Amino acid sequence: xxxxxxxxxxxxxxxxxxxxxxxxxxxxxxxxxxxxxxxxxxxxxxxxxxxxxxxxxxxxxxxxxxxxxxxxxxxxxxxxxxxxxxxxxxxxxxxxxxxxxxxxxxxxxxxxxxxxxxxxxxxxxxxxxxxxxxxxxxxxxxxxxxxxxxxxxxxxxxxxxxxxxxxxxxxxxxxxxxxxxxxxxxxxxxxxxxxxxxxxxxxxxxxxxxxxxxxxxxxxxxxxxxxxxxxxxxxxxxxxxxxxxxxxxxxxxxxxxxxxxxx
Amino acid sequence: xxxxxxxxxxxxxxxxxxxxxxxxxxxxxxxxxxxxxxxxxxxxxxxxxxxxxxxxxxxxxxxxxxxxxxxxxxxxxxxxxxxxxxxxxxxxxxxxxxxxxxxxxxxxxxxxxxxxxxxxxxxxxxxxxxxxxxxxxxxxxxxxxxxxxxxxxxxxxxxxxxxxxxxxxxxxxxxxxxxxxxxxxxxxxxxxxxxxxxxxxxxxxxxxxxxxxxxxxxxxxxxxxxxxxxxxxxxxxxxxxxxxxxxxxxxxxxxxxxxxxxxxxxx
Numbered sequence: 001x002x003x004x005x006x007x008x009x010x011x012x013x014x015x016x017x018x019x020x021x022x023x024x025x026x027x028x029x030x031x032x033x034x035x036x037x038x039x040x041x042x043x044x045x046x047x048x049x050x051x052x053x054x055x056x057x058x059x060x061x062x063x064x065x066x067x068x069x070x071x072x073x074x075x076x077x078x079x080x081x082x083x084x085x086x087x088x089x090x091x092x093x094x095x096x097x098x099x100x101x102x103x104x105x106x107x108x109x110x111x112x113x114x115x116x117x118x119x120x121x122x123x124x125x126x127x128x129x130x131x132x133x134x135x136x137x138x139x140x141x142x143x144x145x146x147x148x149x150x151x152x153x154x155x156x157x158x159x160x161x162x163x164x165x166x167x168x169x170x171x172x173x174x175x176x177x178x179x180x181x182x183x184x185x186x187x188x189x190x191x192x193x194x195x196x197x198x199x200x201x202x203x204x205x206x207x208x209x210x211x212x213x214x215x216x217x218x219x220x221x222x223x224x225x226x227x228x229x230x231x232x233x234x235x236x237x238x239x240x241x242x243x244x245x246x247x248x249x250x251x252x253x254x255x256x257x258x259x260x261x262x263x
Numbered sequence: 264x265x266x267x268x269x270x271x272x273x274x275x276x277x278x279x280x281x282x283x284x285x286x287x288x289x290x291x292x293x294x295x296x297x298x299x300x301x302x303x304x305x306x307x308x309x310x311x312x313x314x315x316x317x318x319x320x321x322x323x324x325x326x327x328x329x330x331x332x333x334x335x336x337x338x339x340x341x342x343x344x345x346x347x348x349x350x351x352x353x354x355x356x357x358x359x360x361x362x363x364x365x366x367x368x369x370x371x372x373x374x375x376x377x378x379x380x381x382x383x384x385x386x387x388x389x390x391x392x393x394x395x396x397x398x399x400x401x402x403x404x405x406x407x408x409x410x411x412x413x414x415x416x417x418x419x420x421x422x423x424x425x426x427x428x429x430x431x432x433x434x435x436x437x438x439x440x441x442x443x444x445x446x447x448x449x450x451x452x453x454x455x456x457x458x459x460x461x462x463x464x465x466x467x468x469x470x471x472x473x474x475x476x477x478x479x480x481x482x483x484x485x486x487x488x489x490x491x492x493x494x495x496x497x498x499x500x501x502x503x504x505x506x507x508x509x510x511x512x513x514x515x516x517x518x519x520x521x522x523x524x525x526x527x528x529x530x
Contacts, residue, residue, distance in 0.1 A: 157366055160331055160368065161370070162382075163331070163357065164362035165357065165358075165382035165386060166382060166434065168354050180371065183372065
């Protein structure tokens with residue numbers, strides 16, 4: 001008997017759900033739970049990770065991310081303004097910078113600033129400075145593109161109105177255009193912070209002292225010292241989610257708020 | 264600048280009014296010449312309406328006066344400023360020239376009062392208290408004193424446009440430019456905006472107005488300038504240009520604008 005369109009859609013939905021359930025079941029059956037339980041879900045031995053993972057790991061991850069974001073935001077704003085400049089040299093510099101640092105792995109930037117710069121200039125930077133600069137440089141390339149889009153999304157009439165009131169170009173940008181652009185880019189900017197939080201883990205390639213450990217390094221250290229297999233990394237991963245999920249919710253809130261107000 | 268105003272409408276002059284003098288102004292976008300040698304004088308305190316079909320160059324002309332568009336040739340004098348001089352202090356000149364846009368262009372992140380005060384504090388370096396006082400005075404002048412804490416998206420189009428006028432007036436301009444100020448408005452809010460402009464004219468403000476409101480032009484303007492294809496086709500006393508145009512193109516345009524339901528569709 002022929003089905004109506006609505007019936008067909010419902011049957012199709014059941015089929016999709018069925019495939020999903022079968023796939024999950026197959027995965028569960030195929031898993032070697034005994035082995036994985038010992039090496040990944042071995043929560044009996046992770047006691048010594050606490051409270052250090054809070055007081056050192058989480059705190060350092062937050063500090064590194066924050067510092068990287070501050071540098072990335074200032075650098076990103078500068079690059080975005082350069083990219084929109086009427087002066088070609090500025091546009092070329094900004095474009096080259098953005099393409100380069102978006103194109104190379106962040107890990108290489110960490111190595112360059114952690115090992116390369118000290119060798120090249122005979123200076124030794126402390127770890128916080130290396131993270132701040134490396135993370136900031138990578139972040140500014142991404143943030144620059146986000147901010148540029150935001151600045152261009154502010155209607156041209158806003159700048160014209162500000163200039164018509166006698167504001168010089170810089171004043172009109174600072175007082176009128178940039179605040180509106182930030183409001184527009186708040187959701188994507190929050191996503192940048194999430195990416196940065198995770199990228200701060202790349203610091204593990206550099207030599208750290210125990211007090212400088214952030215979450216990932218803290219987890220890796222646990223692997224070698226606790227005999228609980230990879231479980232410490234799983235714990236570290238959970239701590240990232242403690243940071244990133246609230247940020248995601250925040251981004252979604254910004255999005256719905258800017259969707260409600262007209263401009 | 265600051266001439267003693269012989270207010271043509273006989274009212275008491277309450278503003279310092281500047282005149283405008285435009286000579287042989289030319290403006291092209293690429294190969295498309297939109298202003299083909301415009302000359303126009305506006306006496307201090309006078310109200311001049313620019314009318315004409317869309318694409319005639321009247322908005323471009325208006326925007327050249329405060330250099331939102333850079334003319335290619337010719338000269339513009341506004342009060343004591345030569346706008347077209349290479350060394351002109353553009354920002355200083357613009358403080359004397361209020362601009363009202365078709366799309367209002369209020370700052371959406373600021374409330375009505377702050378829209379009026381922001382340039383006063385940042386450009387004229389007035390104290391916040393003084394700027395607020397001036398803002399409130401001008402918002403009351405346009406009949407919106409009671410809505411000073413509203414944000415633009417909480418105001419109707421007509422109210423937004425009146426805030427935009429108050430914002431321009433808060434800089435104590437000597438000349439006001441209006442670029443189709445009522446074209447984006449719902450019909451029932453047009454009247455409020457026009458009456459604010461009418462009062463401004465009575466106070467002796469120099470006004471250059473691009474508009475399609477022929478009733479307003481006839482009643483308020485001292486002179487009407489009809490533009491088409493980048494040139495001034497006809498200009499004169501408002502009543503005469505609108506009621507008894509001499510040029511065929513002016514006649515045709517006015518017939519279409521004043522009586523749009525009786526156009527004969529031609530082959």
